[in-house]
Amino acid sequence: MIAVLKRNASQEDKNKVIEIIRGENFEVHPIQGVEKTVVGVLGDPARRSNLKEKLQTLGAVEKVVLISDPYKLTSWNFKQQKTVIDLGDGVKVGGPELTVMAGPCSVENRDQIIETAKIVKAGGAQILRGGAFKPRTSPYSFQGLGEEGLKLMAEAREETGLKIVTELMDVEHIDVVCKYTDIIQIGARNMQNYSLLKEIGKLDKPVMLKRGMAATIKEWLLAAEYVMNNGNHDVILCERGVRTFGEETRNTMDLSSIPLVQQLSHLPVIADPSHGTGRWELVTPVARAAVAVGADGIMVEVHPDPQNALSDGPQSLKPKNFQLMMDEINAISKSLHNFETKERKIAYA
Amino acid sequence: MIAVLKRNASQEDKNKVIEIIRGENFEVHPIQGVEKTVVGVLGDPARRSNLKEKLQTLGAVEKVVLISDPYKLTSWNFKQQKTVIDLGDGVKVGGPELTVMAGPCSVENRDQIIETAKIVKAGGAQILRGGAFKPRTSPYSFQGLGEEGLKLMAEAREETGLKIVTELMDVEHIDVVCKYTDIIQIGARNMQNYSLLKEIGKLDKPVMLKRGMAATIKEWLLAAEYVMNNGNHDVILCERGVRTFGEETRNTMDLSSIPLVQQLSHLPVIADPSHGTGRWELVTPVARAAVAVGADGIMVEVHPDPQNALSDGPQSLKPKNFQLMMDEINAISKSLHNFETKERKIAYA
Amino acid sequence: MIAVLKRNASQEDKNKVIEIIRGENFEVHPIQGVEKTVVGVLGDPARRSNLKEKLQTLGAVEKVVLISDPYKLTSWNFKQQKTVIDLGDGVKVGGPELTVMAGPCSVENRDQIIETAKIVKAGGAQILRGGAFKPRTSPYSFQGLGEEGLKLMAEAREETGLKIVTELMDVEHIDVVCKYTDIIQIGARNMQNYSLLKEIGKLDKPVMLKRGMAATIKEWLLAAEYVMNNGNHDVILCERGVRTFGEETRNTMDLSSIPLVQQLSHLPVIADPSHGTGRWELVTPVARAAVAVGADGIMVEVHPDPQNALSDGPQSLKPKNFQLMMDEINAISKSLHNFETKERKIAYA
Amino acid sequence: MIAVLKRNASQEDKNKVIEIIRGENFEVHPIQGVEKTVVGVLGDPARRSNLKEKLQTLGAVEKVVLISDPYKLTSWNFKQQKTVIDLGDGVKVGGPELTVMAGPCSVENRDQIIETAKIVKAGGAQILRGGAFKPRTSPYSFQGLGEEGLKLMAEAREETGLKIVTELMDVEHIDVVCKYTDIIQIGARNMQNYSLLKEIGKLDKPVMLKRGMAATIKEWLLAAEYVMNNGNHDVILCERGVRTFGEETRNTMDLSSIPLVQQLSHLPVIADPSHGTGRWELVTPVARAAVAVGADGIMVEVHPDPQNALSDGPQSLKPKNFQLMMDEINAISKSLHNFETKERKIAYA
Structure with a gap:
């Protein structure tokens, strides 16, 4: 999961984002971009739905992008042979x-x-x-x-x-x-x-x-x-x-x-x-x-x-x-x- | 209901359309237009759904246009006062x-x-x-x-x-x-x-x-x-x-x-x-x-x-x-x- | 062209619709349906665009349905052989x-x-x-x-x-x-x-x-x-x-x-x-x-x-x-x- | 810009992605997630359009997410007062x-x-x-x-x-x-x-x-x-x-x-x-x-x-x-x- 912070997010905003992510037991990887900060979030995909919505409520967060697919059993990852x-x-x-x-x-x-x-x-x-x-x-x-x-x-x-x-x-x-x-x-x-x-x-x-x-x-x-x-x-x-x-x-x-x-x-x-x-x-x-x-x-x-x-x-x-x-x-x-x-x-x- | 016949519909096609409409006990009002024939159909709106699909299966029928509204109880026609x-x-x-x-x-x-x-x-x-x-x-x-x-x-x-x-x-x-x-x-x-x-x-x-x-x-x-x-x-x-x-x-x-x-x-x-x-x-x-x-x-x-x-x-x-x-x-x-x-x-x- | 009148259109409304159509030199074919009146309009399709909008401005007209196709030169009617x-x-x-x-x-x-x-x-x-x-x-x-x-x-x-x-x-x-x-x-x-x-x-x-x-x-x-x-x-x-x-x-x-x-x-x-x-x-x-x-x-x-x-x-x-x-x-x-x-x-x- | 790699991307794939990004003079920040690798890319947003399409052609790249807005002159960032x-x-x-x-x-x-x-x-x-x-x-x-x-x-x-x-x-x-x-x-x-x-x-x-x-x-x-x-x-x-x-x-x-x-x-x-x-x-x-x-x-x-x-x-x-x-x-x-x-x-x- 990647959280994109708004251009005008303050240091305090960033700290709050990081604190929330850590509070949910996810790992944090902030990257300071040219215009915006993005924060990479690592952890169990099954638990991310809550954290995503939580971050989206913050005024300093522009958007949250999911990286892992939401489906499991239907995916090739779960089963490598075509279902017949x-x-x-x-x-x-x-x-x-x-x-x-x-x-x-x-x-x-x-x-x-x-x-x-x-x-x-x-x-x-x-x-x-x-x-x-x-x-x-x-x-x-x-x-x-x-x-x-x-x-x-x-x-x-x-x-x-x-x-x-x-x-x-x-x-x-x-x-x-x-x-x-x-x-x-x-x-x-x-x-x-x-x-x-x-x-x-x-x-x-x-x-x-x-x-x-x-x-x-x-x-x-x-x-x-x-x-x-x-x-x-x-x-x-x-x-x-x-x-x-x-x-x-x-x-x-x-x-x-x-x-x-x-x-x-x-x-x-x-x-x-x-x-x-x-x-x-x-x-x-x-x-x-x-x-x-x-x-x-x-x-x-x-x-x-x-x-x-x-x-x-x-x-x-x-x-x-x-x-x-x-x-x-x-x-x-x-x-x-x-x-x-x-x-x-x-x-x- | 109005049935629009294709431009190249023959007289035989038209007769068939009319026959089908009458067979379902609807009244027929054909109008010969400049390019196409349209057929007005009069009768109980509650029975028209079947007739509509029947007409649409005919190759000579381009489209069927419904005139009466499909809803009854929700309409102002059923009840003239706002529901409170x-x-x-x-x-x-x-x-x-x-x-x-x-x-x-x-x-x-x-x-x-x-x-x-x-x-x-x-x-x-x-x-x-x-x-x-x-x-x-x-x-x-x-x-x-x-x-x-x-x-x-x-x-x-x-x-x-x-x-x-x-x-x-x-x-x-x-x-x-x-x-x-x-x-x-x-x-x-x-x-x-x-x-x-x-x-x-x-x-x-x-x-x-x-x-x-x-x-x-x-x-x-x-x-x-x-x-x-x-x-x-x-x-x-x-x-x-x-x-x-x-x-x-x-x-x-x-x-x-x-x-x-x-x-x-x-x-x-x-x-x-x-x-x-x-x-x-x-x-x-x-x-x-x-x-x-x-x-x-x-x-x-x-x-x-x-x-x-x-x-x-x-x-x-x-x-x-x-x-x-x-x-x-x-x-x-x-x-x-x-x-x-x-x-x-x-x-x- | 077919003009569909609203359910509550009065006789006066209908007369006005007919008068407008005739005023534009189109032929009129009214059909009194169970719930609504529809008026068939016959005449040169090239002139109908104006009449259509004119009728749509009337409060008594629910909708106007076009019957003839709006395209001419692109249609099979204009040319019966595939363009190569x-x-x-x-x-x-x-x-x-x-x-x-x-x-x-x-x-x-x-x-x-x-x-x-x-x-x-x-x-x-x-x-x-x-x-x-x-x-x-x-x-x-x-x-x-x-x-x-x-x-x-x-x-x-x-x-x-x-x-x-x-x-x-x-x-x-x-x-x-x-x-x-x-x-x-x-x-x-x-x-x-x-x-x-x-x-x-x-x-x-x-x-x-x-x-x-x-x-x-x-x-x-x-x-x-x-x-x-x-x-x-x-x-x-x-x-x-x-x-x-x-x-x-x-x-x-x-x-x-x-x-x-x-x-x-x-x-x-x-x-x-x-x-x-x-x-x-x-x-x-x-x-x-x-x-x-x-x-x-x-x-x-x-x-x-x-x-x-x-x-x-x-x-x-x-x-x-x-x-x-x-x-x-x-x-x-x-x-x-x-x-x-x-x-x-x-x-x- | 964030490049998301496919789940089955190999180390060689990742190296190639990184090499391409660096070849275009952007900075690279890879993050190894639970299921996928994402690569943060830092550099001049005006030059990113090419790099984005280049990365998308790679079979190992699932998607590329833009972080910076594509508009400049229309944005509040360019001008902080409402245009009158x-x-x-x-x-x-x-x-x-x-x-x-x-x-x-x-x-x-x-x-x-x-x-x-x-x-x-x-x-x-x-x-x-x-x-x-x-x-x-x-x-x-x-x-x-x-x-x-x-x-x-x-x-x-x-x-x-x-x-x-x-x-x-x-x-x-x-x-x-x-x-x-x-x-x-x-x-x-x-x-x-x-x-x-x-x-x-x-x-x-x-x-x-x-x-x-x-x-x-x-x-x-x-x-x-x-x-x-x-x-x-x-x-x-x-x-x-x-x-x-x-x-x-x-x-x-x-x-x-x-x-x-x-x-x-x-x-x-x-x-x-x-x-x-x-x-x-x-x-x-x-x-x-x-x-x-x-x-x-x-x-x-x-x-x-x-x-x-x-x-x-x-x-x-x-x-x-x-x-x-x-x-x-x-x-x-x-x-x-x-x-x-x-x-x-x-x-x-």
């Missing part, structure tokens, strides 16, 4: 093969989910997505089928052999969701619902944590840290676009976050171009880009009849477009096979 | 008098909360703020005293006669928080935690709903709509800054949201300049601005000894600065007394 | 082959630019980039070599056969820049420098127009419209990232803007992952993504010795990394060859 | 009295500008605003009357005694604009048009520099630094809102930027609530907030007949609303008179 989540039956997330999660926004009825499952299975997806509990902006929108929807997803799994991912919105429904799903999805709006994250952290079930719509990379990894710190280390991150001034797309897909997170963390990262764009015509190009940038997988919305979907029809792919997307991303994935883009060590200059 | 929330003992939110909520970020111990309560009471605040359950970005930061903190706040209420506002983070703690608090605070990170909002909606306890850090005005009002739709109409809105590219302040205080919300809704709106800026030197100027813009109240962090606060010290006012702020906002409030700024009817041109 | 800019010697932008522009941020000296030109030529680039007039955030930073730098670029062209692209910052330097360059670059900070755009529009020289850092797609196309409206139709668009709350990268690369612009406009669009990310480790992954999303080309910064670059060293690729990037994007480009991703007609549902 | 710009006839910007600049968006004709000038004079404004050269997003919108407009503004000045502020868009029109105006306005879109800023810097005429719509405080002050560095020290800053995800207002008014800039710089700062909100109903509340937050003045759009304005009608105040706004901001200004809000020294804790 094994869902059984050969389905893995984070391994050399691209993982594809596809399906409707919401489970609507048996025919719809079974038909979609067959389509995405045929196209090469390994995991079926589908919402039974839906977070909707308006209380007057369709809120999902609840457990009935989960049962239908389980049926679709039996029919196709696909694994299942579905959203969990609250602690109350943990048991019912875990009874059916293979991966628990935590949505963007709940990325900082810490009470929920702590409970999820106690489960023995993989979690896919979507990035909040205004979350920094740091906040996203710290949300994963909440889950891991409670014991559950099977976390998949999912970039689904962030909110910007852009008015033409539902969100702005931040694809550079994917290689950035891969530099910082051993956790797998997938991309959701359906929510990232909100427009089906853009889903396939952005899915291609996600694979090219190095994502460990993608999640897309597919509906046999988007026009009659109960939610997110505008961003759902029709079966033939899903197939086209699969062909294209497979071609890209294959073309990069010899380059070891993900394994590449970031070489020093 | 009466907390008893003469303390009201939304009435002619400015409401001031002040106190520490976190309750830390008996002395700290009692001392702060006395200071803010003496300065003219009516409500004591203080966190017992804290949503922290890092799992390694201080998470609050829990029920012990609530008990200490209740003690401070007994000593001073102040009312209490404190944050609720999850359904699990509803009972314990309600047992002590006068107002339940829902934090920015939980603004779209719909499961929590629904439960809060069933209570007979005022709620203060903070704006999410990337929430539009519409999403904020729809979050309030979730609470009201479940029966609880005592909702206070709180602007606490939004996330932008700005790097010098913790958030960017969006003060124009306050008169904007007041045009759209009968609910009281207050401002939180402490979280809005993150820097104590900016709290007083922004508090003045909030009162001048027409806020129904303000919430600020005050700590007898910010340097030793367990959280948010850098944005907490010291007692003497709190007093100065109170003097200044009272002077502004008084200076506007004769202008009826809030009662003013927005006159037609 | 032929720079001679077989170098084209917007054709079936990927265009690669590469070189240092700034021209620094003869050795540096000639060496870099040879490297990027060998790697397969067709165009050499390099700044002679530099827009720097601080007046105390290196501002470029001026005409001396342009002469060195021309020398590098002679040596290698590469074409040249370089930035023009003002009207004053049009002649000197045009004397040497093959493509004029207009930087992000000047995207809305309309005086400059108008002058560029009078030249017979291709222009590459970078997206402003907070420009919407509409504003970007309208900036191109300024150039085209003055006669110069050889415009290349360049996505270089937008400004968001993200703090880990210099900008946030908005890759979905590329297919979006390709839907709206016949102009070629390229991507600049160097400025888009600001970090060399992210340049190659994002370049791959740009090619996969369908960009007509990419522009990257390459420096033989980034550590001693006078500007933008941190985002410059070293020669061996440039070669690796070229191999990877060529592989992706080839893998998509059979899919006709750019030619694909967006099919109706 | 004296326009003659008792009109000053930056002094104890609030400066009000008011007038139409565009000069349209003699009657309009003379009438508006009389209205704003009567209301208490000291300076008349009005555009003769207009930066419009679309090339098809009204572009201003040019010199004819400037002549009409000069006539209005003669009639009323008001001073004049008008926008300059390019170097070409410097002479004609300077011939008539008292203050040159540089618009948000030209805030980083460095060629223009440099020329303006050579003039003996006050400049009002609007904040760019995505400019950080640092970039804004550095733009002012471009002007001052060329000799012209009479710079007024103007906050006019920034671009965010907000969709209800034209921009998001960042009022906390005003006290923030006042902490960093001796230059006067005014606020433009007309562009900041884009909606006349919000102009008065935000003008009140701007005065309360401590702005040195405000600039607002006033039109005798907004409905027939050629530009920005929707955000223009009608005469009676302008008067109301003046009464309210004067009341607030007076109420703060005894608090010395601007003179207040930011006390140490």
Whole structure:
């Protein structure tokens, strides 16, 4: 940690800063610069949060810069091997093969989910997505089928052999969701619902944590840290676009976050171009880009009849477009096979 | 609702659009423009959400524009009188008098909360703020005293006669928080935690709903709509800054949201300049601005000894600065007394 | 154009709106909705801007929604064939082959630019980039070599056969820049420098127009419209990232803007992952993504010795990394060859 | 400057970093932290920009943190007294009295500008605003009357005694604009048009520099630094809102930027609530907030007949609303008179 003192800080101010740091049992390294004094602070990073705020309250302190990363369990420092989540039956997330999660926004009825499952299975997806509990902006929108929807997803799994991912919105429904799903999805709006994250952290079930719509990379990894710190280390991150001034797309897909997170963390990262764009015509190009940038997988919305979907029809792919997307991303994935883009060590200059 | 067709939409496309609209029992009003066709759609706004998404899936439809507002219970249309929330003992939110909520970020111990309560009471605040359950970005930061903190706040209420506002983070703690608090605070990170909002909606306890850090005005009002739709109409809105590219302040205080919300809704709106800026030197100027813009109240962090606060010290006012702020906002409030700024009817041109 | 009236608009208000529209010689189509009245307005889109603002001044008008696109010359409606800019010697932008522009941020000296030109030529680039007039955030930073730098670029062209692209910052330097360059670059900070755009529009020289850092797609196309409206139709668009709350990268690369612009406009669009990310480790992954999303080309910064670059060293690729990037994007480009991703007609549902 | 080394940096890496720093004639202070090494760098801040980029190209360097501020002439360090710009006839910007600049968006004709000038004079404004050269997003919108407009503004000045502020868009029109105006306005879109800023810097005429719509405080002050560095020290800053995800207002008014800039710089700062909100109903509340937050003045759009304005009608105040706004901001200004809000020294804790 580095504390930068204001230009006009007096000797007395400096002494006070030093005294406070020592009072908290940190080591002090002051450097007198041309215009300002900076004070290096050495000690246990886990205890620094308090000291940081304490120093910031001082009028003589201009800013405090953190040096050590705030995340531990999510970082390469904690674990030097990429996390691969094994869902059984050969389905893995984070391994050399691209993982594809596809399906409707919401489970609507048996025919719809079974038909979609067959389509995405045929196209090469390994995991079926589908919402039974839906977070909707308006209380007057369709809120999902609840457990009935989960049962239908389980049926679709039996029919196709696909694994299942579905959203969990609250602690109350943990048991019912875990009874059916293979991966628990935590949505963007709940990325900082810490009470929920702590409970999820106690489960023995993989979690896919979507990035909040205004979350920094740091906040996203710290949300994963909440889950891991409670014991559950099977976390998949999912970039689904962030909110910007852009008015033409539902969100702005931040694809550079994917290689950035891969530099910082051993956790797998997938991309959701359906929510990232909100427009089906853009889903396939952005899915291609996600694979090219190095994502460990993608999640897309597919509906046999988007026009009659109960939610997110505008961003759902029709079966033939899903197939086209699969062909294209497979071609890209294959073309990069010899380059070891993900394994590449970031070489020093 | 207005559907705009693409320039190259064929007659067949138009017929299909019309057929779909009629199939959902809406009335159709096509207008053939110079370059594009638009189709006016008339019918029950509550049913339009499905139709909108259905139309957006059509390749021939460029966009769908909603005309009616999505909110009902929060709007002036539902209720023509400003909502005033009466907390008893003469303390009201939304009435002619400015409401001031002040106190520490976190309750830390008996002395700290009692001392702060006395200071803010003496300065003219009516409500004591203080966190017992804290949503922290890092799992390694201080998470609050829990029920012990609530008990200490209740003690401070007994000593001073102040009312209490404190944050609720999850359904699990509803009972314990309600047992002590006068107002339940829902934090920015939980603004779209719909499961929590629904439960809060069933209570007979005022709620203060903070704006999410990337929430539009519409999403904020729809979050309030979730609470009201479940029966609880005592909702206070709180602007606490939004996330932008700005790097010098913790958030960017969006003060124009306050008169904007007041045009759209009968609910009281207050401002939180402490979280809005993150820097104590900016709290007083922004508090003045909030009162001048027409806020129904303000919430600020005050700590007898910010340097030793367990959280948010850098944005907490010291007692003497709190007093100065109170003097200044009272002077502004008084200076506007004769202008009826809030009662003013927005006159037609 | 659609004018939406406020819920409480009176019959008198409606009459006034209609009278104003007719007074401007537009046709009126009122539709009485369930909650609000909307008024369809038909007439020459070129004259609508005034009428729009006039209607917005009325207290009874809630909002005015434009239906026709504001751009003309940049749209597919004006020209049904993709614009291909032929720079001679077989170098084209917007054709079936990927265009690669590469070189240092700034021209620094003869050795540096000639060496870099040879490297990027060998790697397969067709165009050499390099700044002679530099827009720097601080007046105390290196501002470029001026005409001396342009002469060195021309020398590098002679040596290698590469074409040249370089930035023009003002009207004053049009002649000197045009004397040497093959493509004029207009930087992000000047995207809305309309005086400059108008002058560029009078030249017979291709222009590459970078997206402003907070420009919407509409504003970007309208900036191109300024150039085209003055006669110069050889415009290349360049996505270089937008400004968001993200703090880990210099900008946030908005890759979905590329297919979006390709839907709206016949102009070629390229991507600049160097400025888009600001970090060399992210340049190659994002370049791959740009090619996969369908960009007509990419522009990257390459420096033989980034550590001693006078500007933008941190985002410059070293020669061996440039070669690796070229191999990877060529592989992706080839893998998509059979899919006709750019030619694909967006099919109706 | 502080260089933070990556966790896995080797001793060789560290030696190289130190060697580079010393090679540039800076002093080195390494501190070995618990997890990472940081290296303090001491030396002339004016030379550090190169060294910073050089260090950032090294794979072993995680980040470089600047300690000294990049601005010089704009800072309190350069000048310890608030800049007051004296326009003659008792009109000053930056002094104890609030400066009000008011007038139409565009000069349209003699009657309009003379009438508006009389209205704003009567209301208490000291300076008349009005555009003769207009930066419009679309090339098809009204572009201003040019010199004819400037002549009409000069006539209005003669009639009323008001001073004049008008926008300059390019170097070409410097002479004609300077011939008539008292203050040159540089618009948000030209805030980083460095060629223009440099020329303006050579003039003996006050400049009002609007904040760019995505400019950080640092970039804004550095733009002012471009002007001052060329000799012209009479710079007024103007906050006019920034671009965010907000969709209800034209921009998001960042009022906390005003006290923030006042902490960093001796230059006067005014606020433009007309562009900041884009909606006349919000102009008065935000003008009140701007005065309360401590702005040195405000600039607002006033039109005798907004409905027939050629530009920005929707955000223009009608005469009676302008008067109301003046009464309210004067009341607030007076109420703060005894608090010395601007003179207040930011006390140490």
